[in-house]
Amino acid sequence: MSEASSSVSRLQDAQGYLDRVLRELRVLNSPQKDMLVAVLQYLSDHISATRREIGAMRPSANGQFLSGTTDELEEILTETAKAANRIMDAAETIENVAGTVGGDAAQTLMAAATSIYEASAFQDITGQRITKAVRALQSLEAKLVSLSGAFDSFEEGLEAPGGDQALLNGPQVAASAASQSDIDALFESLGAP
Amino acid sequence: MSLNKNMRVMIVDDYTTMLRILRNLLRQLEIANVDEANDAETAFAAMQRQAPDLIISDWNMVPMTGLDLLRKVRADGKLRHIPFIMVTAESKTENVIAAKQAGVSNYIVKPFNAETLRAKIVSVCPVTA
Numbered sequence: 001m002s003e004a005s006s007s008v009s010r011l012q013d014a015q016g017y018l019d020r021v022l023r024e025l026r027v028l029n030s031p032q033k034d035m036l037v038a039v040l041q042y043l044s045d046h047i048s049a050t051r052r053e054i055g056a057m058r059p060s061a062n063g064q065f066l067s068g069t070t071d072e073l074e075e076i077l078t079e080t081a082k083a084a085n086r087i088m089d090a091a092e093t094i095e096n097v098a099g100t101v102g103g104d105a106a107q108t109l110m111a112a113a114t115s116i117y118e119a120s121a122f123q124d125i126t127g128q129r130i131t132k133a134v135r136a137l138q139s140l141e142a143k144l145v146s147l148s149g150a151f152d153s154f155e156e157g158l159e160a161p162g163g164d165q166a167l168l169n170g171p172q173v174a175a176s177a178a179s180q181s182d183i184d185a186l187f188e189s190l191g192a193p
Numbered sequence: 194m195s196l197n198k199n200m201r202v203m204i205v206d207d208y209t210t211m212l213r214i215l216r217n218l219l220r221q222l223e224i225a226n227v228d229e230a231n232d233a234e235t236a237f238a239a240m241q242r243q244a245p246d247l248i249i250s251d252w253n254m255v256p257m258t259g260l261d262l263l264r265k266v267r268a269d270g271k272l273r274h275i276p277f278i279m280v281t282a283e284s285k286t287e288n289v290i291a292a293k294q295a296g297v298s299n300y301i302v303k304p305f306n307a308e309t310l311r312a313k314i315v316s317v318c319p320v321t322a
Contacts (some may be wrong), residue, residue: 081208081209081210084210085209085210085213088210088213088214088217091217092217095217095221110221113217113221114218114221114307117214117217117218117221117307118214118218118304118305118306118307119304120210120213120214121210121211121214121303121304121305122304123208123210123211124206124208124210124211124214124282124303124304125282125303125304127208127210128253128282164258164260164261164291166287167252167260167283167285167287167288167291168252168253168258168283169283169285169288170253170282170283171282171284171303172282172284172285177284177302178284178285178286178302179302180301180302180305180309182284183284183289183300183301183302186286186289186290187289187293187299187300190289190290190293
């Protein structure tokens, strides 16, 4: 039995037990039972509603939930790569022209080309961020497909990677990212390997 | 300190844009003898055929990461002494520690500038008079 089927089975069992307890309680002749029956009935109704809601989840015609979103993000990757390459084409032209003019103008053009090369790294950084987001969405989508098919528990979340995989975090957000001088200081503090 | 402009450099990155950036910046530093690879396996195979004087590699590549490549280089009798600079967006402390433990020669965090690249190359490949 798959984990998803097992979860469905547990959910159904829980509701079955609850309903059974409710039936037993209702026939008791006790003044204290009303509050307990109300609480258990609420729980039973809640489980029932949750099962209906999860069961009503349906992927798109191609069997995916988030395919449109991941496709659009991948399109951004493609387009930014194209743009970065056109920018680099232009910078290389500037650099070639710098070689023909000489003097201060050549230095200015060369510095401009260098700045463009440095700035073009945006494509690598944004690319890594988008790739990370696409992988997260694909993982989420796989969970949703499993969930909708078998009312799987959604509480397991994404498994935390271990070993070298835990070191593949990609670019950090600017506010918390280490600077080159932070890295240099850390690197020096570690001494020889 | 000056730069050894005759050195042979292997650059490794799965983003072709970054390879192009590195190649252009190296050309501006008058280092023209540059080999490049889009993945770590190809780079390692190429380096076994012809060993470079310096390796500049990204970390976040699949299936073999830059860290895997570094370990493989350090375990290879022919390549183990080649300076290895990691150029990566991975800037967490644990990353720098892991790279250092694996024997990285220096570490550049992306995005970087031309001067940082030059300084790190000079630091790991000092010119012998």
